[in-house]
Amino acid sequence: MKNWNQISYDIQRVISNTAIAPGAYILKFKKNNPFAAGQVLALGVSKEIEPRYYSIASAENEDLISILYTERIEGKLTPMLSLLKPGDNIMVSKPFGTFTQVKPSPVFVAAGTGIAPFMSMLLSGKAKGATLIHGAPYPEYFYYSDILLSTLGESYIRCCSRCQSGCLFVGRVTDYLKQWNDLDVNSPFYLCGSAEMVVETRDILISRGVPVSNINSEIYF
Numbered sequence: 258m259k260n261w262n263q264i265s266y267d268i269q270r271v272i273s274n275t276a277i278a279p280g281a282y283i284l285k286f287k288k289n290n291p292f293a294a295g296q297v298l299a300l301g302v303s304k305e306i307e308p309r310y311y312s313i314a315s316a317e318n319e320d321l322i323s324i325l326y327t328e329r330i331e332g333k334l335t336p337m338l339s340l341l342k343p344g345d346n347i348m349v350s351k352p353f354g355t356f357t358q359v360k361p362s363p364v365f366v367a368a369g370t371g372i373a374p375f376m377s378m379l380l381s382g383k384a385k386g387a388t389l390i391h392g393a394p395y396p397e398y399f400y401y402s403d404i405l406l407s408t409l410g411e412s413y414i415r416c417c418s419r420c421q422s423g424c425l426f427v428g429r430v431t432d433y434l435k436q437w438n439d440l441d442v443n444s445p446f447y448l449c450g451s452a453e454m455v456v457e458t459r460d461i462l463i464s465r466g467v468p469v470s471n472i473n474s475e476i477y478f
Contacts, residue, residue, distance in 0.1 A: 261304040266350045272321055274341045278397040281370075282339055283314070284324040284347075292317065292352035294377035295359075295475070299350035300324065302337050309334045312373035312449070312475070313352065314401075316380035322349075325373045325400060356475040360445040362386035366430055366458055368450030369393060371477055375449065376401055379408065392416040392430035392450075430454070434461050442466040448474040 269286040276282050284300075294317055299308035315323035328339045341347065356374055363384055365375040372391055378384040389409055393399050396417060405413040416433045417425040426433050431454070434440065446462055448455045455474045462472055 259299075260307055261301060261348065264299055264308060264350050266299065266301075266348050268346050269349045271341045271343055271345045271347055273343055274339070276339075277400060280328045280339075281398065281400065282326055282328070284326065284338065284341065285315075285321045286347060286349065288315075288320055288322045289349070290351050292322075293357040294381040294383050295357040295374045296352040296354040297374075298322070298324070298352055299348075300338070301334065301348040302341075302346075304348075306333050306337075308348070308350065312370075312377070314373040314376045316377065318381070325370045325376075327370055354475075356447075356449075356473070358473075359383050359447070362444060363388070364441075364444045364446045365389045366434070366446060366448045366450075367391050368430060368454045369398065369477075370400070371449035371451075371454075371475075372400055373449075374475060375447070376404075379405075388412040388414070388444075390414045390416060390430050390433060392418065392454075394419045396420065396425065431457050431461055434458065434465070440465055440467075442468070442471075444471065446472045448472065450477060452476050 267289055272285040274282055274284045292313055297310045297312050299310055301308045311324045314325045328335045359378055367375055399415050415425045416430045418429050420427050448458050459472050
């Protein structure tokens with residue numbers, strides 16, 4: 258990971274920093290550089306703390322950048338991010354990354370905040386006919402669920418690993434993919450989550466006949 262002396266960055270002012278679930282926030286600041294849906298930014302509050310990378314969750318045509326993040330008590334940056342107020346300064350790099358090319362009728366598989374790049378793609382109109390499979394431990398961590406329910410309908414599948422039986426699939430996204438009857442091996446798959454989740458999901462898809470060339474992935478940002 259590069260340090261701040263190796264990164265070109267601007268100082269931005271926080272517009273808002275809203276708690277949307279326990280320990281989860283959406284941080285917003287002005288967009289100074291154009292970006293492609295799926296790209297990431299390096300954020301920081303001090304040059305003494307190494308930068309952390311976050312996927313952009315907002316649409317390409319919005320005036321503000323939205324960053325979805327969760328506070329990690331043991332982390333160096335996120336406890337400080339969670340304290341930011343409107344008007345506070347934040348260090349922001351230029352957008353970068355190549356997780357940006359989306360084929361028609363994609364299947365997005367995300368865990369937790371890994372949904373961020375897919376939200377950017379959906380809001381930017383770059384994911385026509387998409388199916389989204391999102392994993393979270395509890396219902397309150399299905400970020401953007403109101404938008405996704407209205408735009409994707411039955412193509413928005415929530416996998417809740419610690420829920421009681423009900424309207425959601427009980428289990429992880431990997432459990433769902435193992436038994437998904439409508440899985441189309443010819444679909445393009447896009448994965449975003451922890452390294453462990455991405456590797457396990459990829460292996461399941463391959464075991465079910467999905468060609469490796471149809472699987473694209475991004476490790477948590």
